[in-house]
Amino acid sequence: EPEVTQTPSHQVTQMGQEVILRCVPISNHLYFYWYRQILGQKVEFLVSFYNNEISEKSEIFDDQFSVERPDGSNFTLKIRSTKLEDSAMYFCASAKLDDYEQYFGPGTRLTVT
Amino acid sequence: AQSVTQLDSHVSVSEGTPVLLRCNYSSSYSPSLFWYVQHPNKGLQLLLKYTSAATLVKGINGFEAEFKKSETSFHLTKPSAHMSDAAEYFCVVSLEGYSTLTFGKGTMLLVSP
Numbered sequence: 001e002p003e004v005t006q007t008p009s010h011q012v013t014q015m016g017q018e019v020i021l022r023c024v025p026i027s028n029h030l031y032f033y034w035y036r037q038i039l040g041q042k043v044e045f046l047v048s049f050y051n052n053e054i055s056e057k058s059e060i061f062d063d064q065f066s067v068e069r070p071d072g073s074n075f076t077l078k079i080r081s082t083k084l085e086d087s088a089m090y091f092c093a094s095a096k097l098d099d100y101e102q103y104f105g106p107g108t109r110l111t112v113t
Numbered sequence: 114a115q116s117v118t119q120l121d122s123h124v125s126v127s128e129g130t131p132v133l134l135r136c137n138y139s140s141s142y143s144p145s146l147f148w149y150v151q152h153p154n155k156g157l158q159l160l161l162k163y164t165s166a167a168t169l170v171k172g173i174n175g176f177e178a179e180f181k182k183s184e185t186s187f188h189l190t191k192p193s194a195h196m197s198d199a200a201e202y203f204c205v206v207s208l209e210g211y212s213t214l215t216f217g218k219g220t221m222l223l224v225s226p
Contacts, residue, residue, distance in 0.1 A: 003156075004156065033213070035216075041218070042216050042218050042219070043203065043214075043216040043219075044216070045213040048213060056212070058213075091156070091157065093157075100145065100162075100164065100207075101159055101162065102159075103159075104149070104157035104158070105156050106154070106155055106156040
């Protein structure tokens, strides 16, 4: 069964560094999302992406964040200058055109030191 | 605006006994409601979804949930717990369509032999 994959599974970075989290959505899906979950807190929406542009973003998704679909298969989340409070589990999800179900990847745990 | 309240952070049951995970929602519009499950080190998996069709929704692994508009509830049940059901369960609400998901804080289900 096709699934969403994410790499790396765990990323450790120093404060102020740039990180890129990678996701490979399911191949025939057209809607892409990033969510994050800070330890002990709710899963929170960050951004949705459709037709090569952001369709919706939350207050969390400020100028430090960007998303890209560089090659038609990967979907990336970049954090330009990481802060301690960016430490969280980041989930990628995708959905196809005729079904609202979002399929989630296993997550990338980002630790900022 | 929409929100979800999961009334229990932890639920403990014995194997073979019924499971009840409680969820109340708030939404300005007719919501779509979901239950997702997360096993350790795994992604979020959809258990079931309500999208304005039948109010009693059957999902995978014997789970079901009933949408009760008058009570703004969407509780998850299973007649007989299995050890493999031990996981974290998230109640999720969205507007219809490809809109973002709003998660509850999650309920950890513990199943003892």
